[in-house]
Amino acid sequence: MPDLPPSTGTASSSITLDRFSQILDKLYEAALNPDGWEGCLESIRHELQGNYVSLIVRTVTAEDTGLIVSVSEGRRALELNTPNLSVSPFTGVQPDRLVTNADVISDAEWRASAYYRDWCAPHDVYHVMAADIGTREGEVYGFRVTRGEQAPPFSAADKDLGRRLIPHIKRALNLHQSIHQDRKVLSLYSRAMAQLLVGVVVLDKDCNVIECNPAAKSILDMQDGLRVAGHQLEATYANDNRKLQRMVKDALSHNAGTxxxxxxxxxxxxxxxxxxxxxxxxxxxxxxxTEGKQRPAVAVFVRDSESKTQPPVKLAQQLFQLTPAETMLAIQLANGMSLEEAAEALNIRRNTARAHLRSIFSKTGVRRQMELVRIFLNSVAWLGTKE
Structure with a gap:
């Protein structure tokens, strides 16, 4: 396998295209799955013959214990709660620029620095190749490759390889941030749907179920009118099932044309x-x-109009300025109980329940029980329900 061609103005690294490709494979896998970063960094460490390779995700602060993903050559792990990381001579280096300690500080100053004395020397870290990598979201990640004092300093070829890797690490970090944020947002949407008692079942082009949110899973687990059989969504009664399957097929055929x-x-x-x-x-x-059998093709939304949920009492209190007792009564009424049934469920007298209801009317500005139920059910309090 041929060596990589040299970049302009630098010596060529001796790494082969095959080995470089293997590092990139692991790098972009890590972008999809954060658990893969250690394997990726180990590949870089092995190629550059370092004793440590680290990705500084967050430095330690008064509010945060920090996070460093690090691999080593059989050495003890790096300590995360090290305030000296904030006084590193690499702090403030131009983003995406690869430097070594020799580029930013003299040997005498390096040895005399608290950063070297208190943090580097105990880990046998002397030669350092570093870059601070900025992402689209404005985050800065520290990339560090180190060697011990008895090892040779980083060569021009080593630095050339490091420079070639920086753009790929930057892209992988941007990709990781984008995917992570998308997953967070989708998780919030799914939670909101579940808390509003809307089940979502996603089918592929072969009508197989490929995704269910928590509310849908709860509904399907009941097997009360709807179920999954052979990976496909079915209705219990034949007439309902014919209608359901016809609608799914119509959605699929419509999907193909518009x-x-x-x-x-x-x-x-x-x-x-x-x-x-x-x-x-x-x-x-x-x-x-997006092609293939696993492509989402049809969404089936299911609503349980009889199910009862319990919003956090504290949120409902804050939203409507009610007392705890008034809030509990309002929740029971919103779940479809009459005033008498709610009083019995809460083990309070009917006169007490009526007094609470009058106070609730006064605080919410409504005059009828049905109006109270409507504003309560339409409030954001239900979105605070825990899964």
Whole structure:
């Protein structure tokens, strides 16, 4: 396998294209899965014959213990809670510029510095190759490769390899941040849907279930009118199932011809005798970059109109300025109980419940119980419900 061609103005690294490709494979895998960073850094350490390679994700502060992902050549782990990291001579170096300790500080100053004396020397760190890598989100990550005092300093070829890696590490960090943020946002959306008692089932182009949110899983686990059989969503009753399968197929066929979503709805009866499930089937517009059987093609939304949930009492109190007792009564009423049923459930007298209700009316500005239920159910308090 040939060596990598030299970059302009620098010596060529002796690394082969095959070994460089293997490092990049691990680097971009780490962007998708943070657990892969150690394997990636170990590949770099091995190639550059370092005793440590580290990615400084966060430096220690009064509020944060910091985070360093580090690999070593059988040596003791790096200590994260080291305030001397903040006085490193590499602090303030131009972002994305690769330097060594010899580039930024004299040998005498290096040996005399508290950073070297208190942190580097105990770990047998003498030669350092470093870069601070800035991302699109404004974060700065520290990349460090080190060698002991008895090892040779980093050569021009070593530094050339480091410079070649910096743009790829930067892209991988940008990719990691983007994916991580997307996952966080999607998790919040899923949680909000679940807390509002909306189940979401995602099907692929072969009608197989590929994703369920917590509310949908809870509904399907009941097997009360809806279930998953052979990886496919089915209704218990034949007539309901025919309608459901027809709607799914219509959504799939519509999906293939247009980017405008097709949405249909039906009610699905429950053997338990409880109110029917409200079901909406919607096509998912195709993504021309996404192919294969696992591509999301149809979304099925399921709503349980009878299910009762319990928003955090503290949030409801804060939102409506109610007392704890008033809040508990309002929650029971929002869950469909009459005033008498709520009083019995809360083990209070009816007159006490009526007094609480009058106080609730006064504080919320409503005059009727149905109006109270409406504003309570439409409030953001329910979004604070824990999964």
């Amino acid at each position: 980017k405008i979503a097709l949405t249909e709805a039906l009610s699905i009866s429950r053997p338990s005798g409880q109110l029917a499930w409200g079901v909406v089937v919607q096509s998912i517009s195709p993504d021309q970059w």
